[in-house]
Amino acid sequence: MRSSDGRANVRFGLVGRRLSHSWSPAIHAALGSAPYELVELEPPELEGFLRRGAWEGLNVTIPYKRAAFELSDVQSASARRLGVANTLTKDGQGRIIADNTDLAGFSWMLERFCRERLGRPAERVLGSGKACVLGSGGASQAVRAALEDAGAEVVVISRGGPCGYESLSGGNSDSVLIVNATPVGMYPDCPQSPLTKSQLQSMPLLSGVLDVVYNPTRTGMCLDAEELGIPSMSGLPMLVAQAALSSSQFLGSEFREEEVVGLCERLLSQSLNIILIGMPGAGKTSTGRSLARQLMRPFVDLDDAISLEAGMPAARYLESVGEDGFRRLESKVALRYGSQSNLIIACGGGVVVREENYRPLRQNGRIVLLERPLDRLSLKGRPLSRSRGVEALARERMPLYERWSDLRVHCTGSPAGDARKIRELLGL
Template sequence: MADKSSLYGLIGRKLGHSWSREIHERLGSSPYELWELEPEEVASFICKGTWKGINVTIPYKKNAAELADEQSARVMQLGVANTLIRQSDGSIFAENTDVTGFGWMLEHFFKTRFDLSARDALDSKEVLVLGTGGAAQAVSCALSGVGARVYFISRHGEDTYATLLERHSHASLIVNTTPVGMYPNCPDSPLDATVLSEMNDLLGVLDVVYNPIRTGLILQAERLNIPAESGLCMLVAQAVHASELFQGRQLDESMIETIVHDLKTQTQNISLIGMPGSGKTTAGRRLARLLGRPFVDLDDACAVAAGMPVADYITAHGEQVFRKLETEILADYGKRSGLVIACGGGVVTQPHNYELLRQNSFVVMLDRPLEELSLQGRPVSQAKGIEQLAHERMDLYRSWSDTILTCTGSPDGDANALMTLISS
């Protein structure tokens, strides 16, 4: 366990997904540690620890509220706290900065996507909150504050996932507050893939989960062109307000967008797709070296798993058997953070790979002239021909990518061009 003498930190049961340390170091509330606690450890840690300020996440927000000596009005209303401050007399004060964090996210979403205030967008409108835990209570508080009519969707009761379409098909917003889809169980979604497609009045989808960047729910919305955003904005915004309480000073709210941008840049994978022979591996390896990131070539990873070169495996077992293996390898690496990934040319031929790739990646298509692509050592290219492969895949490459890079003619040139794209 981390050093319990640290001034600040986060308590929860599983914290492998957390980016709170990086955020609080930027805000000045450091040293900041992550403390994974079992339920029987929580009371002693909170009441007897030497910490100055702590954040609290799943599943201990109710414990935090109950163990505090003093509660804010918001905590008394909700019964859950995500921020504890040890006051000068040694007593513990409980606050819930999730409410202000989600409120900031909500306003930012409607301002940037619709040029509307949250109240103008949601006053008297139905909003569905998936889940009933501590995060759901904070989200509901913020939504009620802008006039929304909030309905909690859970596994039991009147409003369930099974009756969602029957009872609330005209809802204006969906907010996921459950941990479904959180790393490493991604890209899972709390909703069946068909639900969003039948909600014609839906303005947007929000998810308080922030790792991966695009949760399964966000990816479902993305495919339907429904505006959507995962919880990184909320995470940073609530951290800013918590840090103000920790440090006893006001912070500049403009830091929120800056930190969100920087975290995305630092943690998102950079995944390269494109035709076989377009230079994904050579450019990706050089890019990884420039960025100081680990490099993963999916074909090499598949070869290790198969125990033979990919070309030999395809020849021996057929392309479809290889595609299944490729998907398994992508499922592992696609959920990780901070990698440069070179994908095989056929990764886009399997629809499920879309979610696996895009959940935590900035995806770049490398576009090289067909006449420059080599067939050597590429059994699928040899069997079908470059022109046929291009006919089958080009539209998929374009629709799966965030941007397209026209190859420069050299791996170093492509890597430098990629650096420019990423930093812009």
């Protein structure tokens, strides 16, 4: 809660300038360090709040990590090493104790990624190998330190530094790991990437791609890596690990690795959209509504969203502007809802004909293909099915549905039954 003089009375919380999309309150609630509040401050407010605020434990994010370090009274070895702090507590004398749990949080994520995705400990993956870190800001410092501890030769890539992005196709093309430590690709500017797919493709020794950005779940760079068959991981494990380390300091408890793993899995399960695709008339809308009721999640029908945007029913809009005009609006709507989380989304049957729709839907979603025999598909209100024929549409679209989908469900005829089947297959 903010007071009139710009200070907040909180027990635990996150201090930053723009925090509306942070996942930290939910994470700390699960960890037990609650109530946990978001404290948005302008630069002139920071010192007064840290010095006089009635807080017990704080996390600090951009742009205040360096200032938090400088305003603290005692600093941990990690904070001194990096010159920035993301965790503040108070001792019995009221002194501000600064720590940096980003270093340990990224180290934990790096080790987990190397063991689970590459089959070797981080030191064996990186020992004497080259790792490129994109960006030179506060997050970059923690990432670089963790990579150096694992034995990597670390190269910092930045727009204004000695090694620019063009070096990834030149002198640094022998890197075994790329880590994005910039905010490029973070919600709502997603799914962007600091690199092109061709830059990743030009690195023959590249074994993995990591991104400290956690929202969206699959960043633009991770999507590119996925399409190239390169193992990747975005920043949720780092976020949860550093939060658990902070929480253990707030509460005076032990860091429990199994708790971090379980919380990462729960957050992913709760946050990923479920995207329903399939032929027109396959039952995406009715099944999606039933699934949303069962999971108590918001439901979005992209055709309904198009109708609202166009000011007329989607079928009539298609007939009035033609398929190209309809698909342009459909892509705009898919991007808007695909960037959000925790939704059930029913797509129109033709969403797959535009390849550009895949990444916005994939970035935060699990894509489920609903299959129903062609002779049981409804043609009502579906002008393309009537004009072009169901069989012709199926020949064009089925290979695309199959390539896009993470899961295929043969419809039973009951929307509620199909929804239950999807929940069972996804473990929800």
